[in-house]
Amino acid sequence: MPKHPVLVVALAAAVVIAAAPTLLSQPMPPAPQAAPAPAAPAVPAVPYPMTMGDMMNTLVQPRHAKLGLAGQAQNWPLAGYAVAEIRQVFAGIAKALPKYRGYPVSELADAALSQPLNALQDAIRLQDPQKFAVAYGQLTQGCNACHAALFHSFVVIKAPDAAAFPDQKFAPGQ
Ligand code: HEC
Numbered sequence: 233m234p235k236h237p238v239l240v241v242a243l244a245a246a247v248v249i250a251a252a253p254t255l256l257s258q259p260m261p262p263a264p265q266a267a268p269a270p271a272a273p274a275v276p277a278v279p280y281p282m283t284m285g286d287m288m289n290t291l292v293q294p295r296h297a298k299l300g301l302a303g304q305a306q307n308w309p310l311a312g313y314a315v316a317e318i319r320q321v322f323a324g325i326a327k328a329l330p331k332y333r334g335y336p337v338s339e340l341a342d343a344a345l346s347q348p349l350n351a352l353q354d355a356i357r358l359q360d361p362q363k364f365a366v367a368y369g370q371l372t373q374g375c376n377a378c379h380a381a382l383f384h385s386f387v388v389i390k391a392p393d394a395a396a397f398p399d400q401k402f403a404p405g406q
Contacts (some may be wrong), residue, residue, distance in 0.1 A: 284325075284332050287289070288387075291321045293344055296375065297392045298400075302343060303364045307404040314355045315349055321329070341399075344374035 284291075299314035322345065326338035351367035368391060375389040395402060 234292040273317075282328065284329055284337075284402075287321075287325050287328070291325070292318070294397075295321060295390075296371070297396060298402075299371075300368055300392045301395050301402040303352075303361070303368055304354075305359055305404065306359070307402055308356050308359050310402065310404075312353070314401065315352050315356065318345075319349060324337065335382060340378050344378040348374050 256282075295318045297313055299311055299318065302308075302310035302314055322341045326341060329337055331337065332340075348367055348370035351370060352364065355363035355367050372389050372391060376385075376387075379385055379387045379389075
């Protein structure tokens, strides 16, 4: 071991400098690759089940309003179509959600709506605005009777006093 510390440093420097060209002319080993991030576990898409409130809000309420608007405009074909849509929607709701908090939806809907829907069909067939208004009032009472029976008496339905569908014509004719 050389005794002089300065000499030791000089020798070490000389080795590094001598080695530098060799080191630089060598292809550099590839930089260690960062391990690929583990793929995030796939989150499966979960279908969104419609609640009773969702179905009421999206399927039932607009049809009830459209039926009222069509009847007020004496647009009998459109009113007849809305009645059929309401029947169909409730049939679908009863299948999608047979029980609401343990209560049978199909039976409750029948009890609340069957008679008024039949009366509406008669009024539409007769093209009778008075009969239509009475039957529409009964239908609306049916909606509210079921709401009261199923703990939602605060959801109060009424005949529409304004059209919420600016892109649909309710007056009869093309
Ligand atoms: C079978 C019983 C039943 C009948 C019949 C019924 N409803 Fe409902 N409705 C419910 C229940 C139960 C709720 C509350 C659902 C919840 O939020 O859990 C509800 C809620 C609603 C809501 C509130 C939804 C919201 O998000 O604001 C509207 C609007 C509504 N109903 C409209 C109607 C109309 C219009 C009719 C009549 C054509 C009708 N419903 C008939 C049971 C019924």
